Amino acid sequence: MSRTLRTTLTWGLFLFGLLMVVYPKITHHPLFPIFRYRDLHSYHPLIIPGIYLWSYLTRAWGAFIFAFMFGGIIAAFAPTQKMKAMFSGKSLVSYILAAAFAPVLTVCSCAMIPIFGGIMIAGAGIGPAVSFLLMAPAANLLALLFTGEIISWKLALARLVFSFFGAITIGYILDKTPWGREDEERYHGISAAKAAVGKARDFHRKSADAMEEAWGLASKALPFLLLGVGAVSYVEAYLPRELVAAYLTGSTGILLGAVIGVPMYTPTLVEVFLVKGLINLGMSPGAALAFLIGAPMASIPSMLGVSRLISWRCVVNYAILAIVVGIIAGFLYMEIIGTL
């Protein structure tokens, strides 16, 4: 394929996705008809996941194209080395930049643990590293986009803001603990390997890379996403509304919302669809926000991964703080904003 054609395809798809996302917001009409399911109970159990997925596909296929192309373009064009060099210090600026760049860096690399370790060995220490680690899953670009598109943009903004300040605060606290300091010592000997500076990539090459990156993101996320959303359809179909009303609303809902994600493994983005399903059943917005912050920050699978790098004391410490942040965010949202 010629270079120009590839570049056109990359940016064309990106703009097309953007149009699909923006158009319904301006005209208040979707460009293509959206499939809406009736009461999920009324369908045969075997076809419920299919019905459910179809309704999302007709509603969000534009957002899917936009999200993956956007992620690919950022992965190909963002100057990651420069960005990382900017937060390899111990000042407050390092914390802020580590958290601010985390949503971008997550689309560039598929393994988070080495980046986390890399921040420590680059000299920033455990504080900014933890800020990065917590911000990355809680507020990565794709997760925020889907929170906005599927649930509500108000909630997505709240997720971003609370994750950001939460991650910075928790990193800062951990840096002051004796166990945090101890863990940091372990990484003094290692120095970061620098990639040889290759030929500068021109715009066409980067655009072609963006396509490849987008495909990489999509093929990594989509299988789990389809399976996960399929599973969520049964939650929405069979979880009694009374149960959701009793446990996932008000103060109880916020407290429970922040912790139910801990033992749960929700692959990237599936948490958004799960929360949407629960909201359809009556979950309160505050509880939803608590879940969307607590679950990705403190889920057991991610804690297991991180525990290979730092001690369990540190891991448990940040997990508890993350749950606290989720709870605080939930209550503030309930008191100040309240609606979706």
Next chain:
Amino acid sequence: MKIEVFGKGCPKCQKTEENAKKAVSELGIDAEVVHIYDEIEMLRRGISDSPALVIDGELKVAGRIPDVEEIKGLIEKEMR
């Protein structure tokens, strides 16, 4: 010659491994391509961005997929 690909088994890392193997076979050289999945090993070697391509112990590309031509160029430079 030893070519190492570091990654967690994600599609991007698989693609990098695939490209490295293709580069080796197209050049017809005797080189071993290994894929290292262990994140701790990755970090111990000072590598933080995946996929990463290491030729004879030296980090060449990190955080993106190098294409076949680029890898061929890197190998040839190393052989000279």
